[in-house]
């Protein structure tokens with residue numbers, strides 16, 4: 001490491017205990033997307049104590065703050081996510097929620113970055129500015145709750161980052177990064193990949209008719225059977241999904257009005273359709289909606305289809321990855337860094353939305369054990385998860401913005417965005433929204449089906 005890099009690392013180490021305390025506190029106060037007020041309030045207090053003036057999202061959790069170097073140059077956005085998961089059977093769950101995706105470690109690291117940037121010499125030789133963003137709601141869960149927030153006008157989008165894009169928080173940013181913690185065993189400290197799937201969110205409601213399950217099933221229409229038939233048809237369609245599109249459809253049945261002696265008159269399903277491109281997601285979703293509609297018709301049931309934009313495929317900028325890889329190597333050594341420039345993940349993140357309009361990289365750091373989104377997920381090395389993450393991100397910040405921000409400017413100049421602007425991107429995903437009562441019967445029992453926006 002250079003003297004400059006040693007100073008940066010030392011600036012984080014001076015604040016190490018605050019970061020580690022934040023990780024423990026945030027782990028013990030998990031809340032799901034758009035309700036993360038405890039983490040929000042804790043972090044607002046800590047950031048303000050460091051001397052930051054914050055912009056608050058206001059009616060949802062989340063805030064951001066700018067650090068200006070005083071010299072002209074690009075603005076770098078750095079994200080930390082606030083939200084936890086609904087996973088009541090995790091041994092350390094609080095009110096049914098746990099940070100078993102480790103997002104609390106991201107905001108603990110963001111606090112370390114904020115503290116490091118306040119240390120003497122932190123901004124020496126840098127140009128441009130840095131926007132630190134504590135963002136809510138990465139996990140796209142509780143779709144009904146979010147749909148209600150949307151109807152109330154609180155939010156427009158399910159994902160916190162795309163909601164922040166909609167609110168203008170990213171308007172003057174030109175480049176973005178974040179670090180997601182995970183279980184990487186003892187082999188690596190940092191990893192990078194080419195990117196990951198995008199997704200859309202689906203709520204499907206099969207509608208039947210209740211009746212006595214034993215005495216008079218002939219008077220009912222079984223919504224559960226219609227749902228099962230629909231999912232069977234979707235399963236049979238899987239062989240038509242092409243490998244190149246990495247499509248994932250993973251429905252979960254969420255029973256409503258359930259009792260063993262009543263023919264169920266409603267069966268709700270939530271799912272995503274994930275894929276490697278927005279085009280593939282839209283194409284395969286059309287088949288899925290057709291299959292669900294056909295199943296409802298077969299059983300004499302109805303089906304309501306509700307599709308909402310999810311996240312865009314996340315595509316990392318290669319040149320930016322190279323710079324990050326080098327910073328990670330400088331910090332922990334080449335043997336503890338694994339950047340794979342072709343690896344594609346089949347999960348999704350709303351950081352993908354960011355990468356549609358500006359060069360961005362989400363890379364990974366170690367420090368967790370067990371299974372992500374699983375009941376055995378724990379933080380076993382908060383130093384690697386939070387402190388090392390803050391150090392790496394500050395080294396990247398310095399490499400991007402030193403020397404009149406030459407590296408950042410070059411990455412931005414060579415980047416070819418998938419969409420020319422944030423409004424253009426939002427317009428494209430708005431076209432995904434669909435609300436259909438897909439099967440309508442007339443008095444003779446004939447039906448009209450309608451499952452597409454045409």
Ligand SMILES: [Zn+2]
Nearest residue numbers: 100101139373
């Ligand atoms: Zn997750």
Ligand SMILES: [Zn+2]
Nearest residue numbers: 101103138180
């Ligand atoms: Zn996550």
